[in-house]
Amino acid sequence: VIPHFPNPLFLAIVCFPLLALLFRPFGRKNPMGFRKTIAGFCLLDMILVAGTWFLDRPDSLCVSCRIFSPDELLLSLSLLGSMLPFLLIDGEEDHRGPRPGLILGMLACALFGLNLSVPSAPAAGGALLSGGLGLSALLLSRIFPGAYRGSFFFRLALAFGLLGLLAGAEEAGLLGAGAREILAVAAILLLLPAPFPRKSERVSSPAFLRVDQALFVCIPPLAGFHILRATGEGGTLASPSPALAAACLAFGFLGLLYGKTARFTEDLACGLATAGTGFALAGLLTRTPDGTKGALSLLLLIPLATALSGLALSLLVSRLRVRTFDALSGKGGRFGPLRLSFFLGAFQGMSLPLVGGFQAEWAILKALSELSFLLAIASIAGIFFTFVLVLNRTQSLFMGGVSSGLSSSDAKIAEEISLPEKWSLGMGFALLLLFDLVLSFMGGSEA
């Protein structure tokens, strides 16, 4: 059963951390206090979401209310995780850092789009979301001139147009199911962070990179989730499509290659997010219950995992003041918490047991094997190469005992993980583990 949207309570809980922005004036003299406030709100929010979901279980005797379905809980966890990089944006560190109002606007756009992606008109919500993303990109390029390439705006506009066309076609009953499916998939692929170039590499401000990661690496898989969740069983698009699934897988492979050939750390996150999304979309296009279940789980997991691993990389970059893999090689060994965070986030999609990605991938593989065994084998090869890529990068960045190149006093300062950073990483950890637990619970109850 597709959950009912819009759900005001759901939106209110997800937006709850944003209330912290109201406390911004009180934190001007003490930024640390402000960030603590945000972190506290987020933690409270997480507890609230989990508690509400617990009460909402069908077998719960405490309160007989139906607020959340499990996938809504997962969606809210995923959204919360995606917003983690915002916690660490420090306007004082970078004078051109996005102002809180701007952040609020961008978030509101994204959430508005997501919330309006009702099952009856997913494309309309998707169009709004891509429009919100486009607006955010424009605003960011105003603050950081030359940050984005022109082709990126064109891509966002094209996605917006395709989704608008799809929305109109849905409303008017035009176009066949196959054509609508192609339009939806093409629009989602256009929104993905790789392999098409997005940034110009002229801006390397930590604030910009974090906002960019949250909006254009974490949100696109969520957009895919929202546009395609209603197109499964009983949806407007309901035909298995081996050719489209193969195209999505090919896109995933391109993302993988992008990550493999990446020079900059943030490009690795883009490549991995694209690889995972391509794989999930292929599973979704099998139009089987297994494929839908696995794909939706994976599409929600990817932003969370990307946010955590991306956060670890961005903290490493901001400490050592270099962004390329070559320059960072072996220097991250001294930052144990960052290593662990990267490892946990990056390995979610590696088919390792005890992580959520395994269950989702297994469901997708089962669905793909029924559609075409060759596609399933290609997916397994992709999972293997992703694993090797992540392992190599983890080893090259975080292991090897290479000196960080900093003086001993600087190194001591750099090694310290500040409280907001601890909060962010800890929350990422907790959200990811909670996500895994919920997925396991769902898997167990189905079994």
Next chain:
Amino acid sequence: MSHNPSRKEAMVAARKTFVVHRIGDAFFLVGILLAWRIFHTLDFGQMARMVADFSSLGGGGLTAMVLCLFVGCMAKSAQFPLHVWLPDTMETPTPVSALMHAGIVNVGGYLMNRTSFLFAHSPLTMHVVFLTGFVTALFGSSIMLTQSDVKRKLGFSTMGQMGYMTMECGLGAFSLAVFHLIAHGIFKATLFLESGMGIGIARQDPMIPRRTAADPRTPESFRLSQTLPAALITLVLPLIILLGAHQLAGFHLSREEGTVIFLFFSWVTVSQVTISLTRARLFDSFYSAIPWTAFLILFVYGYIGAAHGFNLFLYPDPSDRALFFASGGVGWSLFTPIVLLITGLIIAGWVVTALREMRGEIVLPAWVLAHQERLYLFFLNRGGVELWLHHHVVEPVDRFLSRFRRLFAGREGV
């Protein structure tokens, strides 16, 4: 394995281990997917019931599935050519090595036992399993003989033993493989944990190792009494095996399925032990040979008895046991020449050893010796497998993938 991140060799070894295991896992996953396609369930009980109606399933798919499952086992149990991770685990602390070599490598054998009902329906896979085990045992044991590092020697010994265990599975003696795994786990863990102490003692005592060719206390002359137990075992046991195989020996074990296989492996094991002890020059009189021979005979019967106990315990259904051995068997017409050939080879080895010891000179022709040297270097360098894989697989793939950097030329600085 990555206990010490500052140790580069250990980190490389850990990565290699992880990657090789994932190669096996990828094939294993394909095997599971094939099982899902064939049976539409992954429940062992249901699969066992369905596989009994083998004709309706289609042999090709089943064989492909079992082969894929076997590749998963190969990676875990360090079978050639997926053995490359095992020797490098020596970079780890010794207790970890002990755990790896006494525990982790057993996973392949365990897995084959758990899925034995599937293997039994694919005779082709059983033969592939046997051949893989044979190559691994030969390769691992040969490399072991050429290594000078104690832990590395033990590592390749594990590889040989795992090959041996796989051969047993390939012959249908799945229970014997479990027995072997337990025995091997116990003795290999002990050896690993003792190795550090042995090295420590050797560092302190200049007289260790004592039994070398240059050691004046080593017996010089070759005595017939030294070869007697070995000769007895070499000649008598194959005879018993052949008699048992043709149902001519009257003792009750010969009527049991698989006795011949148990005997064969007992014989190879005992021959190996005898050769090792002779090389170590532990037989120096006829009197010491008598109890040794008696011990070996007891050992062989004990081994067969225990193996049968395991067989009855793990596979109580006689039809299962019969199916395993029938699937792994090659027929008497092929089995008899194989036993005779291997017997001939081992006897020839004894003859060459005896002649060399009696004449006090090298009896082999020069061309054989030249090959011997080449073989020694070949095995000393681990057969060059890792080097070959690096130069012909890893590097070309890396170069090929690097070309894609141009494809994403939108990124600056490429």
